[in-house]
Amino acid sequence: MTGSVPPLFPPSDAQYGPADLTLTPAGEPPTLRADAARNRTRLLEAASQLMSCCGATDLTMEAVATAAGVGKGTVFRRFGDRTGLLIALLDHREQQLQAAFLSGPPPLGPDAPPVERLHAFGPAVIKHERDHHELILAARTDPVRNYVVPAARLRLTHVTMLLRRANAEGDAELLAHTLLGYLDTALVHHLVVDRGMPLERLEAGWHDLVARLTTGGDTAA
Amino acid sequence: MTGSVPPLFPPSDAQYGPADLTLTPAGEPPTLRADAARNRTRLLEAASQLMSCCGATDLTMEAVATAAGVGKGTVFRRFGDRTGLLIALLDHREQQLQAAFLSGPPPLGPDAPPVERLHAFGPAVIKHERDHHELILAARTDPVRNYVVPAARLRLTHVTMLLRRANAEGDAELLAHTLLGYLDTALVHHLVVDRGMPLERLEAGWHDLVARLTTGGDTAA
DNA sequence: ACTTTAAACGGACCTCGGTCCGGTTGTTCT
DNA sequence: AGAACAACCGGACCGAGGTCCGTTTAAAGT
Incomplete structure (x- = not known):
């Protein structure tokens, strides 16, 4: 999995904001840096979007990254692995x-x-x-x-x-x-x-x- | 998964012989061709061998193939996918x-x-x-x-x-x-x-x- | 024994998950 | 404001699962 630095499942992802995908993570790591939070939201939205059209099994990490306009590394940094993204x-x-x-x-x-x-x-x-x-x-x-x-x-x-x-x-x-x-x-x-x-x-x-x-x-x- | 030809989980693998890895498959497809049966046994033995020394998670399909002295394609033909091999x-x-x-x-x-x-x-x-x-x-x-x-x-x-x-x-x-x-x-x-x-x-x-x-x-x- | 046919073989090839590290950018402290 | 620091970013890179198709070979028919 991730080398060791990310605290076992990156920034937790336990609860977020109230309803929509405008989720402001408030987990263990006090707050996410502004750009990171923004990208996180983008990624989840992109993933949700792609999933509704292509199905979950065909959801590619790279596709999500591209759709969100970020690099692939960012997706893994944020969610640890593919399963982590799906769980989120x-x-x-x-x-x-x-x-x-x-x-x-x-x-x-x-x-x-x-x-x-x-x-x-x-x-x-x-x-x-x-x-x-x-x-x-x-x-x-x-x-x-x-x-x-x-x-x-x-x-x-x-x-x-x-x-x-x-x-x-x-x-x-x-x-x-x-x-x-x-x-x-x-x-x-x-x-x-x-x-x-x-x-x-x-x-x-x-x-x-x-x-x-x-x-x-x-x-x- | 497999194109479509193999009958959903290749040759079944339900029961075999009595005890050891000298398993003579007697599943649905009447009999396996001689060389196929021989390779099947070799593959299972090789896999078992490799697993006992390297662990299941590190078991590589290619390693199994090589250890059994066959090509990688043969492993997949026989067991469908990695999970199929493990299940067998x-x-x-x-x-x-x-x-x-x-x-x-x-x-x-x-x-x-x-x-x-x-x-x-x-x-x-x-x-x-x-x-x-x-x-x-x-x-x-x-x-x-x-x-x-x-x-x-x-x-x-x-x-x-x-x-x-x-x-x-x-x-x-x-x-x-x-x-x-x-x-x-x-x-x-x-x-x-x-x-x-x-x-x-x-x-x-x-x-x-x-x-x-x-x-x-x-x-x- | 010879032909035929269907199955098995093998390894090049592709895709995708996951890693790495040099460069960039927020954030904070003075 | 400026500097120092940590976190983030991105995309090249790697390894392993899975596919494909031309070749080989066991088995059945003549």
Whole structure:
């Protein structure tokens, strides 16, 4: 990967600004130099643009660089590698989903009892994955990297928290991994697309799983 | 990938001979031409050799070809791509595990009640994955491909069968996917290596999961 | 044994991800 | 403002995966 200087995944890319691609990175490295930030935005826009017309698998680093009007080295400096760029792209699209289950309206958001939120979580994630499966799948080169990605960490802590609040018996973190494993994009894609499994069946399976894993009491302690 | 002529993953590579690398492919294309079969063996041996000394990630197709005394094109013709070669290598190493749960002694093999076999299945797979994690992880470039690989299909049908025989309620296939998801190499590796989770905890989680998913009656119907 | 045919072979060739380093440009401190 | 410094930029360069096509060769038919 990068020699060693860039702090393991360049400037982090955890959260940015509010909505559009006008993302002002506010990660670990206090601030990005003006030109660097500008180029970062350009690159993400260019990548997004190219992706929507050519598909994720054909997205070339050099093409992105050219489209953004910068050198290839700049792309790698900013995102580490191709996967890093895709993840950054993805991370941005995830924010909508994250907002939905972190602070959205009831079935998913905090104004519903935890078990209910869990039930709603599955279909929401599946929907999201179906919308972006190409990008998600393309961003999955290194299998272990998925667990390190901020979005994945967030989902894990979220589901773990819901399980705890639901007073589920057992190892909450491992149960959360189990639930998230069921929602794995590759699995869902394989079942639905490759094997033609109807969505209803998949979602029924989810609800069944949630029911099985959340035993030990309702929100009412 | 390959133009189109090779029948989607060249000559299949499902099962071969009994034990050693003296594998005589007996897949779908009736037989391989003599020289092709010979080269196939040579290539697998060379790859295995190189891997044990240089690691899977540094395994170069050209190096394998050279070590086997054939041209690079031959490697690709036979295995489709790098991942195909790694999968073939892996498939071979899996046979020991497969034999264990298909026809081995009791806790795992057919002479034990299904629920007991399921309980034994987890630790066995985890053990296997720990032994070969480098190769397994290296073979995982395309996330969906895992579900198509014969070894994975076999595990799925096996676990599904065990669940059915255990009279587990619910969608056996989906429950099987859930169980196998828990055993995902990348997940196990992440938890144990990256996050230092003790094996005992992981296995306890497995037993708990099996217990939860196999409700509805014992073998005694 | 000879012809025929389809498959296997091999290595030149192309593409693309990733690295490197000399030059450039913000940023900060005095 | 000017200098010093660190970070950024860019594109030449490298290595490895994957493709192509002319040549060779095993297997089947006569």
